[in-house]
Amino acid sequence: MDTKQIIMAAVGAVALSAFLVGYVLTSRALPKNPTKKQKRPKTLCFVGLLISAWFLVGTFITAFSGKKGHLAIEFEMFSERVDLFGFSIAKTTITGAGVLLALILLLALVRIFIIPKFNVETPGSAQSALEMAVEFVDNTVRNATGEFPMKSLPPFMLTIALYMFGCALSELFGLRAPTSDLTFTFALGLCTFFLLNYYGIRKNGVLGRLKNMGGAVPAMRPVMIPLKAVSDISVPVSLAARLYGNMVGGLLVMDLLKGVLGGYGSGIPAVAGLWFNLIHPGLQIYIFVTLSLTFIDEAMELEETPKKEKKPKKAKRSEA
């Protein structure tokens, strides 16, 4: 500790004790049912208490660890690789496997201990929450893709949503989230690509899928099918790049925040992490699932070829 840090720590300690005394005094002086205006000094003292405590803790951490804030961050597009039994495996792959294991364990515990207690007559809060979640996913899938029976699609979508959310949470433990690795997001995009073709062929047959790709006019089909094939192949690429870019954006902002704050980074990254590690990934997961469903629906719909006979002219609109 040099002189500057001792002075800073002393200022912090004095401010902390002053605000503490002020807080105690103002909270004692309050009448029984205080109005908002009477509460104001107490609130101000509390805010000052928090800020001076943060300042003091930050000064001590900076003094003892020697960490200072800096603007440079180290970032690599792809995750580091480790050698495992001679295979070169990305670290995010191992994190993803760990997240999957944790999820399986959690859901197995729920299945063994909580679900047998459910009954139809008197649903508890856990049962209601689970039913609401399942119903929400069911409705989302049905709204997006119509009435075609797809029993395995809602569970699949819920599974990848949970998986991605678990991956986003793994960032809170200081690991690099698997969703911020291009290989992981591209694998998810490939899943969507497979499902898109699978359901398209299952609903309309191979010829139907070709018709769907070619559009309604038969003469245009030789031109349209290669074009549509290219745009279908770009589906996993665009899904992967979108998720990757969003997640890396969040990761970079958080890294930058931690780097800039240095030793003073106690408490603040937690508040920022609420947005960048919880809400933002949740929104992106929703968008990923909705876009996947839209692409699947697009692959299933079949436009009818227009008939050659002339349609009767439309009745003139009555002008109101």
Place this chain on the structure above:
Amino acid sequence: MNFIAAGIIMLGAVLGAGFGMCYATSKAVDAAARQPEAASKIQTILLLGCALAESTAIYAFVVALLLAMK
């Protein structure tokens, strides 16, 4: 030089995506105000459209990262 290129890329992409999302949101607010009972459907469509509009900016962000982190 790479940093200047990354900056220019982000400037153009963010301008475009911002205008697109702003236009979509203003229209969605109009529609939801006119028909409040359709608000949830409009919200879904809006989110989808915003994601698509945003994706151009995201692609540009990835390209800018590739340039800047060389």
